Amino acid sequence: MEIELKNISYFRDGKYILKNVYFKFEKNGIYTVVGPSGAGKSTMLKLINRLIEPTEGAIFINGVEYKNIDVILLRRKIGMVFQRPFLFEGTVKENIELGPSLRGEKNIDALFYLEAVGLSKDYLFKDVNNLSGGEAQRVSIARALANSPEVLLLDEPTSSLDPTSTSIIEELIKRLNREGIMVILVTHNMEQAKRIGDYTLFLYKGELIEARKTWEFFENPISEVSKLFLEGKLKEMIE
Amino acid sequence: MSTSSLIFASSLVLVAIFISYYQKLGIEKEIIIGTARAVLQLMIVGYILHYIFSASNAFFTLAMVAIMILVAGHNASKRGKEIPGIFYYVTFSIAVSAAVTLSLLVLFGNIKFEPQQVIPVSGMIIGNSMVASGLSVSRLKDEIKNRQEEIEAYLALGATSRQAAQKVIKMSIKTGMMPTVDSMKTLGIVQLPGMMTGLILGGVDPITAVKYQIMVTFMLASTVAISCFTVTFLTYRTFFTKQHQLRQAF
Ligand SMILES: Nc1ncnc2c1ncn2[C@@H]1O[C@H](COP(=O)(O)OP(=O)(O)O)[C@@H](O)[C@H]1O
Ligand SMILES: [Mg+2]
Numbered sequence: 001m002e003i004e005l006k007n008i009s010y011f012r013d014g015k016y017i018l019k020n021v022y023f024k025f026e027k028n029g030i031y032t033v034v035g036p037s038g039a040g041k042s043t044m045l046k047l048i049n050r051l052i053e054p055t056e057g058a059i060f061i062n063g064v065e066y067k068n069i070d071v072i073l074l075r076r077k078i079g080m081v082f083q084r085p086f087l088f089e090g091t092v093k094e095n096i097e098l099g100p101s102l103r104g105e106k107n108i109d110a111l112f113y114l115e116a117v118g119l120s121k122d123y124l125f126k127d128v129n130n131l132s133g134g135e136a137q138r139v140s141i142a143r144a145l146a147n148s149p150e151v152l153l154l155d156e157p158t159s160s161l162d163p164t165s166t167s168i169i170e171e172l173i174k175r176l177n178r179e180g181i182m183v184i185l186v187t188h189n190m191e192q193a194k195r196i197g198d199y200t201l202f203l204y205k206g207e208l209i210e211a212r213k214t215w216e217f218f219e220n221p222i223s224e225v226s227k228l229f230l231e232g233k234l235k236e237m238i239e
Numbered sequence: 240m241s242t243s244s245l246i247f248a249s250s251l252v253l254v255a256i257f258i259s260y261y262q263k264l265g266i267e268k269e270i271i272i273g274t275a276r277a278v279l280q281l282m283i284v285g286y287i288l289h290y291i292f293s294a295s296n297a298f299f300t301l302a303m304v305a306i307m308i309l310v311a312g313h314n315a316s317k318r319g320k321e322i323p324g325i326f327y328y329v330t331f332s333i334a335v336s337a338a339v340t341l342s343l344l345v346l347f348g349n350i351k352f353e354p355q356q357v358i359p360v361s362g363m364i365i366g367n368s369m370v371a372s373g374l375s376v377s378r379l380k381d382e383i384k385n386r387q388e389e390i391e392a393y394l395a396l397g398a399t400s401r402q403a404a405q406k407v408i409k410m411s412i413k414t415g416m417m418p419t420v421d422s423m424k425t426l427g428i429v430q431l432p433g434m435m436t437g438l439i440l441g442g443v444d445p446i447t448a449v450k451y452q453i454m455v456t457f458m459l460a461s462t463v464a465i466s467c468f469t470v471t472f473l474t475y476r477t478f479f480t481k482q483h484q485l486r487q488a489f
Binding site: 012046051053073079080084098102143147 | 392393480483
């Protein structure tokens with residue numbers, strides 16, 4: 001799938017949260033999105049999932065303006081996973097089946113998606129309240145996968161997880177990508193962005209400062225702001 | 240009851256004022272204003288009702304009911320001031336619940352279509368409907384605000400607005416109905432409802448009073464159910480766009 005952000009802005013409460021962002025996600029890779037908090041990273045994902053509308057510019061999916069695509073279909077094809085897993089009361093199985101069942105599908109192979117995120121079938125009938133943070137996040141990824149998405153948007157999925165769970169999820173992301181799912185991962189963990197990204201986008205104050213191959217961005221950032229950010233000196237710049 | 244004994248009874252309000260003063264609650268002024276308003280409003284209503292009852296005119300009766308609905312709608316819509324069109328949603332919901340419940344009562348022969356019966360019964364229906372729909376609206380507003388992320392997680396999975404709001408809709412309807420359902424459970428034990436008390440004080444046989452009270456209980460159950468259901472379904476939509484997005488303005 002190809003996603004083109006054509007000069008999108010998002011203006012709210014008298015300020016630009018995203019400003020004139022142009023980018024084309026075109027290769028099937030892992031895109032990592034970095035930037036200080038408040039830079040507009042989550043807003044960008046929400047725009048791609050059409051949870052909000054850009055105030056300027058437009059988004060094209062495979063060359064079609066997304067206003068011409070059924071929004072429910074779009075959200076199925078472009079799945080989104082949030083920082084907090086937000087599992088709904090009930091069992092793991094019920095959660096995985098949720099997406100397809102919303103449109104009346106039956107006979108969903110929940111076990112298939114559960115195994116896809118590396119959890120055994122013992123989890124199927126577990127109450128979601130009895131899952132660890134890492135398990136819950138994996139179930140929320142399985143839930144998104146059950147919609148058979150072509151793209152996964154992940155908003156800091158490991159930010160509240162321990163190192164073990166984090167690396168399990170990173171492996172999972174890499175494997176899903178190898179199996180053909182484009183991944184756009186927002187993370188505040190630079191090591192993670194470097195480890196698993198093919199391309200990296202750096203957002204600062206709503207602007208896309210740099211978007212390049214991950215290793216190039218980390219080895220040899222072009223803009224001054226990027227350099228400061230990577231040296232951890234950008235905080236002083238935030239008023 | 241003589242008017243003079245009523246005046247003596249007004250000293251009961253002094254007790255409330257004294258407690259407020261003694262405990263520095265700072266609500267003496269509000270108690271006085273509240274009392275004065277209640278007396279004034281009731282007196283005016285007394286004379287209006289006196290006139291309408293003696294005129295016994297269907298138009299006056301319905302006009303009176305309509306005014307009650309408008310005032311109730313105005314009052315209940317304060318619970319959701321930020322919501323565009325809330326006055327219309329609330330007023331419509333109260334009107335629907337009143338129309339359905341009243342029509343059924345008249346149809347079943349529980350009450351006659353005459354002002355002496357229609358107006359007090361409408362008052363009870365509309366009053367309960369007002370409180371219940373106000374509760375529903377305020378719960379709906381709060382839950383949508385507090386569960387914004389959860390609702391968006393639902394939407395992101397391809398849920399429609401309606402599916403994403405389902406849980407909140409349920410809570411909101413339930414919240415509006417619960418006080419009525421709860422009070423049904425203890426009716427007659429913990430409290431003797433106003434209507435029954437009034438009838439018994441007025442000299443009506445308790446058995447007759449109870450019959451009316453049972454009717455009132457049935458009618459309030461239907462009233463709050465209809466008004467909470469209607470207002471919730473009308474209102475939840477305003478929180479979403481046509482593109483199944485949660486509006487950011489709230
Ligand atoms: N619904 C909203 N209303 C007002 N401000 C918002 C809203 N959503 C985000 N913002 C503001 O937009 C900026 C970017 O937010 P966000 O996209 O969440 O940043 P990031 O994910 O990079 O931390 C922040 O300053 C935030 O306060
Ligand atoms: Mg964020």
